[in-house]
Amino acid sequence: MLDQTRPGPRTKTQRRPQDPARTRAAILEAASSLLAKDGPEGLSVSQVAQLAGVNRGTAYQHFQTREQLxxxxxxxxxxxxxxxxxxxxxxxxxxxxxxxxxxxxxxxxxxxxxxxxxxxxxxxxxxxxxxxxxxxxxxxxxxxxxxxxxxxxxxxxxxxxxxxxxxxxxxxxxxxxxxxxxxxxxxxxxxxxxxxxxxxxxxxxxxxxxxxxxxxxxxxxxxxxxxxxx
CATH class of the missing domain: 1.10.357 (Tetracycline Repressor; domain 2)
Structure with missing residues (x-):
């Protein structure tokens, strides 16, 4: 009988490391959409993170300030x-x-x-x-x-x-x-x-x-x- 208390083997998805380049590209693509829609004043790291579908903390790892973004x-x-x-x-x-x-x-x-x-x-x-x-x-x-x-x-x-x-x-x-x-x-x-x-x-x-x-x-x-x- 399988011991349910022990963690099973990690899946490919779990083992796959994040791709920083792809994440950065997704953030920039989302930022360009907001830039076109709302102009520079409407750009924020948190809004871009939400649109890009990435964790806000991850977005801030790439761009710490709105100016950098x-x-x-x-x-x-x-x-x-x-x-x-x-x-x-x-x-x-x-x-x-x-x-x-x-x-x-x-x-x-x-x-x-x-x-x-x-x-x-x-x-x-x-x-x-x-x-x-x-x-x-x-x-x-x-x-x-x-x-x-x-x-x-x-x-x-x-x-x-x-x-x-x-x-x-x-x-x-x-x-x-x-x-x-x-x-x-x-x-x-x-x-x-x-x-x-x-x-x-x-x-x-x-x-x-x-x-x-x-x-x-x-x-x-x-x-x-x-x-x-x-």
Whole structure:
């Protein structure tokens, strides 16, 4: 007869150790949902723990303060944005994105799919005293600075101002779209309109059009005249 007073063999579930990386990812995913819904003010470690389905004490082991959680969530969103736009590679090798249309379209697409989250992320980055620590900002601005130093760019570009203008336009455009588009097709058409205009402005301002003949061919309304260097 089995001795009921002695503990039986431990099950696989009981023996399985916790996966800290998976727990952290679940917490950050839940935090991003709250960040999109309620903004930075609505973020708290206890609420995030409840939404993520983890013990509150476990959540505090990963993030002891709300500030730590907000900083980590912002970086997590930024890394997802960086991967959505630039892929999985972590190094910045190119002088500039080989296809500017690719970058603009994917930025606009991410903004359309994550409108509230994108705006919350952008606010945190722009209000930060060290925006260069943000993964996407660092990657995007580094690429743009390399492009601005190349022969393919117009002279005198203020890369920081231009980067801010591009990001503000990209992540506020969904506000305009939401009030006018009812279907997925209409939203996609407005994303394409935004992409085309950003590229047209770039061809007229930051890029030397003759260096981008394929892109210029897609924009017949852009004058082909070469702007003289000063």
């Amino acid at each position: 907000l900083e980590a969530t912002t970086a997590w969103v930024s890394e997802n944005l960086r991967r959505a736009v630039f892929g999985d590679g972590s190094s910045v090798h190119a002088v500039a994105p080989s296809d500017p249309q690719w970058v603009v379209e994917r930025m606009a697409g991410f903004a359309m799919e994550n409108p509230e989250l994108g705006r919350a992320w952008l606010f945190e980055v722009l209000s930060s005293s060290q925006p260069a620590s943000d993964p996407f900002w660092h990657h995007y601005k580094t690429l743009f600075e390399k492009f601005a130093r190349s022969d393919r760019a117009q002279p005198g570009i203020d890369t920081e101002v231009h980067s801010v203008i591009m990001l503000i336009g990209t992540f506020l455009w969904p506000v305009f779209v939401r009030s006018r588009a009812r279907t997925a097709r209409e939203r996609q058409e407005l994303v394409q309109r935004f992409t085309n205009e950003m590229l047209r402005l770039s061809l007229s301002g930051t890029m030397r059009p003759e260096e981008f003949p394929e892109l210029q061919a897609k924009m017949p309304q852009v004058a082909a005249a070469k702007k003289p260097r000063r």
